[in-house]
Amino acid sequence: MTQTHTIDATTHSQLKAIVDAALERRADDVKVLDLSGVSSTLDFFVIATATAGLQLNAVQENVKQKAMEAGLPRPTVEGPSERWLLMAFGASIVVHLMTREAREYYDLEGLWSDAREVSFAE
Template sequence: MTQTIDATTHQQLAAIVQAARERRAEDVTVLDLTEVSTTLDYFVIATATAGLQLNAVQENIREQAMAAGMGRPSVEGPSERWLLLAFGASIVVHLMTREAREYYDLEGLWSDARVMDFPE
């Protein structure tokens, strides 16, 4: 059974995806975890270079998310490889370097999750 996403959540995810792309994050992927997890709803995973780009992407996501009516996220990190922004358990954003993304392989770990399409 596929769960239908509500319009507000879809708009919030779209704002996050767009904010990441505005700062040239690559391979922005949204995973719908609602059918495969009892505690998490959505992952947004994006690739950025270390340092300045990770911070620029993170800042733009925070600004755009707040403009879309979301609260301030909790931030784990920062590190030079992986930064996590959590908007509660609803939406968790993973900003990773290519090396960290390949090593941790979140898409492989959550391969049962549905990949959502947000065209550019």
């Protein structure tokens, strides 16, 4: 059984800033997974779909800017490739920007299916 925990207001606003930043650059299917109950080292994954190249870079730049404005440290970026880019804001929030093909292939939501999805009321 997974445990759920309450997300503090600061983390909640940081996650919302990341989600909003991705959506501003037209990322699709943006999801936030709370990994705290299923991982001893990770807290949150943000997963978003973008087309390769220019859109992936536009989403990355906007997420980085808005996340830092929300108080997160400068992210470390792994990749970047034309299919998948990973941004780590410390150990607490990891953002995965992926093409639709990469997202379907790696199936992070399936791999972390025990994690609770975090939703943001509009």
